[in-house]
Amino acid sequence: MPVAISVDAPEVSENLRRKRGYTFPFLSDPKVDLIRRYELLHPRGSPDGTDISRPAEFLIDRSGTVRWENFTEDIRVRPRADELLAGAHVIR
Amino acid sequence: MADTTPRKRTLAPWMGLLLTVLGALSNGLPFIGFPAAPVPWIGLLLSLIGFVVVLLGLWRVFGQSTVYRGKLSGSIAAAFSFLFLAAAMLYFWGARHIPAESTAAPQVGQRVPDFTLPDSTGHSVSLTQLFSGSAGKEPPKGLLLVFYRGYW
Numbered sequence: 111m112p113v114a115i116s117v118d119a120p121e122v123s124e125n126l127r128r129k130r131g132y133t134f135p136f137l138s139d140p141k142v143d144l145i146r147r148y149e150l151l152h153p154r155g156s157p158d159g160t161d162i163s164r165p166a167e168f169l170i171d172r173s174g175t176v177r178w179e180n181f182t183e184d185i186r187v188r189p190r191a192d193e194l195l196a197g198a199h200v201i202r
Numbered sequence: 203m204a205d206t207t208p209r210k211r212t213l214a215p216w217m218g219l220l221l222t223v224l225g226a227l228s229n230g231l232p233f234i235g236f237p238a239a240p241v242p243w244i245g246l247l248l249s250l251i252g253f254v255v256v257l258l259g260l261w262r263v264f265g266q267s268t269v270y271r272g273k274l275s276g277s278i279a280a281a282f283s284f285l286f287l288a289a290a291m292l293y294f295w296g297a298r299h300i301p302a303e304s305t306a307a308p309q310v311g312q313r314v315p316d317f318t319l320p321d322s323t324g325h326s327v328s329l330t331q332l333f334s335g336s337a338g339k340e341p342p343k344g345l346l347l348v349f350y351r352g353y354w
Contacts, residue, residue, distance in 0.1 A: 111342035113332060115319070116352040124322035126353045135327060137319040144317050149306040150349050164300045166307070168347040172333055174313045177344070181304060185297045185351065186229075186242045198344065 115139055117162050139163070169198065209271040214259030215279035221252025222286040229293045242297065249290035256283040 112134045116123065123136035139145050145163040155162040167189060169178040177200045180189045225248030256279060262269070263276040308314045318328040335341035 111332070111344075112346045112348055114348045114350060116350050118352045120320055120322045120324045122353055127322050135332065136322040137327065138322070139319055144319060145349065147315075147317075148308060148349070149304040152301055152351070155300070156352065162351050163349040164304070165351060166304065166349045168308060168314070168349075170314060170329075170345045170347060172341075172343060174316070174329065176308045176310050176312050176314060179308070179310055181307075183298060183300070184242045185300060194346065198346075 111135075113137060115144065115163070117142060117145070117156075117160070167194070169194075169200075209267075210269060211272055212259050212262045212270045212276070214262060215256050215272070215276040215283070216259075218252045218255030218257075218259055219279040219283040219286070221255060222249040222283045222290070223252075225249030225252055226286040226290040226293070229290065229297075243294065246290050246294045249287045253283055253287045256280050 114123070114132075114134065114136045116136075116138070117140050118126070118136075118138060119140060120136075120138045123138055126132075127136050142151055142161050142163070145151055145161075148166070148168075150163045150166050152162050152164040154160065155164070165182050165185060165188060167178075167180045168176050171177050178198075180193070182188060225245045228245040228248065259272075259276050260280055263272045267273070314329070316329045318326050321327045329345070332345055333341060
């Protein structure tokens with residue numbers, strides 16, 4: 111199950127979730143606590159100069175162990191569906 | 203004896219400008235629901251090619267001014283083309299300007315500590331709760347934590 115995490119306020123995430131019809135949870139980390147703990151902080155990364163998360167994906171199994179992860183070097187490049195599925199196979 | 207043959211127009215500056223504009227605008231495609239650029243440098247390349255075409259046009263109207271006319275329009279096209287090329291370059295740089303390696307991020311094989319964050323309805327949710335599954339749903343075998351930049 112995907113879990114989306116960003117600095118967006120719950121209302122903003124809910125708006126996005128409804129608009130796109132997503133059914134998975136969206137979590138809000140406006141104070142970048144978790145983002146900082148995962149060392150994903152992109153200081154002043156948003157167009158209006160606030161701290162945001164860099165794009166990153168972690169696949170976690172039931173024991174809480176990371177089984178696959180991905181960091182991008184270009185914000186326009188995100189993992190393709192086949193890459194994600196290849197990652198998902200390791201915990202099947 | 204005056205040269206009476208009419209001088210030709212050249213479309214090169216305008217075609218070049220069109221290419222640089224398209225190149226710069228192609229960076230906006232992901233924002234209108236188009237999948238993230240499979241080749242992120244294509245916009246920059248398109249703008250660069252466009253600018254070369256503009257330079258060719260300038261060489262025609264200034265270097266071969268007995269054959270081609272359009273010094274003023276060529277210069278205007280070149281100025282705009284340069285602006286769009288600069289925008290494409292700035293965007294290309296900006297898209298790749300993300301923090302260096304997240305070396306302290308959880309690595310493959312490591313366990314992540316539990317955390318609690320509010321979901322989009324404002325209720326606090328922990329990693330453990332996410333793994334236990336919601337009402338009527340089977341507990342997930344895994345979770346894909348997707349950190350994203352935000353919707354602004």
